[in-house]
Amino acid sequence: MRARVRDLLHSDGARAHARAMGWARSVRVSKGVVFVAINDGSCLDSLQVVVPADQPAFEIARRLTTGASLVAEGALVASPGQQQQWELHATEIKTIGEADSSYPLQNKRHSLEFLRSIAHLRPRTNTFGAVFRVRNALSYAIHRFFQERNFQWIHTPIISGCDCEGAGEMFRVTTLDIEELVGKCRPGEVDCSKDFFGRRTGLTVSGQLEAELLALALSDVYTFGPTFRAENSNTSRHVAEFWMVEPEIAFADLADDISLAEDFLRSVTLEVMNRCEDDLAFFAKRVEKRVPERLRLLTESSYEVMTYREAVAALQRSGESFEYPVHFGADLQAEHERYLTEKLTAGPLFVTDYPKNIKAFYMRLNDDDETVAATDLLVPQVGEIIGGSQREERLDVLEARIAEQGLERDDYWWYLDVRRYGTVPHAGFGLGFDRLLMYITGLQNIRDVIPFPRTPGHADF
């Protein structure tokens, strides 16, 4: 029976016998004693294994190297050292798998860029172990939040009809023989009726439209799964495959949506803070000093709400010189969002009621006929983390908006049908899961919060 390093480090008392398994993080050899720090990923800290020279295990321990996997057995006793409560006095040590000096993770600081190139090994570092534990805790917290409020977790399709989404470039899904078609067909000439699904299909860019259908039956639902964008985006905040959380609530308006989003962010952050104290302390110390402040902003501060019109006015009187001028009708640029969240409110900010021309067709038209009931939640450093809206539930208005945006009405027959039969006001939002993780951990590149990130030109591992 093996004990997790985490359990041993949190032991209530000494143990006459304990067995630990893990990977050697460091091996410190002196004449009379060897110290091996072993980590099994169950927590940030490593277990100190002590082997005095009079033990038969001393020879094996002395030859261990950084990165080797091993099993150590002995007594768990109070440590005289300052940095840990318990340590394992090993009477027996076995090397499971050796790691020679070419093992890339030596006892030194490595750059995040270098670690990205060895994504198969970086989970064995402190930083990435912590990231992936927090990622797990956040996922669990999200499910718990919704489950406790009687939301139904729904599974929207990953393969989706191409025509209906429009949130971004899609990856094509096909069983047609591309080699054969290349050179034979000009663009637009491919006969999709011969394809597997008998139509153009791609990987989903959002489960929202389908989530609405289920919300208009089950009332409160959410999706939590992968999403794909084939955009050629090369930034620290974009990847081709990422995870989104998309709640959708019936009998609800934009105010309900905003209040759900705020409640949600507060709750999940608080749960991660409770479950991942050590990992978050590590991020605060080694990655981003402002992590505690960021967490406080999400859990304690009030979330400001401001209309787009007010935000534009605030930007205009700010006296800042922006690269892109601000005027009603223009989308807020990254520099504008940064000013709003980092200088004006210094915290999370919902911007609401955007001009209809810069937002999607399904967002509910306001009475002013000029803006829609949409909201973006902006946070310092990371920018947009949530995008949501009240959905247009009025059949005639929705049809007019589809026409206005030059979309094909027939493609949305099912989406329109639920407005035709028993329509109700409803709303929802999409949360960028990986971006929230960036905000919580303080890591500045989305590629460092995803185990094996996919970006243009990169699908290794």
Added chain:
RNA sequence: UCCGGCUUAGCUCAGUCGGUAGAGCAGGUGGCUGUUAACCACCCUGUCGCAAGUUCGAGUCUUGCAGCCGGAGCCA
């Protein structure tokens, strides 16, 4: 996709005015009675991203290409 920067030892980096490459860590050897990414001493380590050009001479200057990073756009 556009703009900018970077590319030197296994890793992190320095390299002056163009004069023939250096430090820390890792590795090796030895030392050290309990260490904390241990410490001390010694030793080893190079296609200076690739290709061409200028020059008596290029890590250094020029051009092209590639890769990476940052920013912008798109968005979550």
